[in-house]
Amino acid sequence: GDSVTQMEGPVTLSEEAFLTINCTYTATGYPSLFWYVQYPGEGLQLLLKATKADDKGSNKGFEATYRKETTSFHLEKGSVQVSDSAVYFCASDTGRRALTFGSGTRLQVQP
């Protein structure tokens, strides 16, 4: 079945550091891929998405590129801020029913 694997957290960084959160997927088709973010006490919000190979999703300084050859969709940001502290979820969608989520990666950014 479909699955999404994320790097375990927490990831702790200093402000202005470079961020990478790894995500790989398995799917029988060619899924759309998503990153969602959950700020403390809130629901999940869509951060960015990509629908086909080599697409790059971007939003709020975050980027992720759909790599079919490595079945990956790693999230990156060049300079994190304290306000980026949250839990980040990678997800895939093959169009069959609902999203498949990874287990989430907690990011803590220290001043």
Added chain:
Amino acid sequence: DADVTQTPRNRITKTGKRIMLECSQTKGHDRMYWYRQDPGLGLRLIYYSFDVKDINKGEISDGYSVSRQAQAKFSLSLESAIPNQTALYFCATSDFSDNQETQYFGPGTRLLVL
């Protein structure tokens, strides 16, 4: 106003009690979902509905039931709550536009079963 609302936001109940969690949306979406979130496990799908007459089990539907009263409303019931149903519950909606599944989440209901 929020597009996807959930009530209650927090609930404490006792083992064996029946409870209902409500979800309403103003986005006009046909698709609605219930997930639960547990630490280290991400989100797991409980039930989903693609329209008012469509109800489908997710990966962890045992012990839960749902009702799609209208396009805008999707309720989750725990017929006889047990402690391992303590979790954070999220409702979500989507419209599957352009053949893509982008979901919009409510703020969550935190449930504690004693």
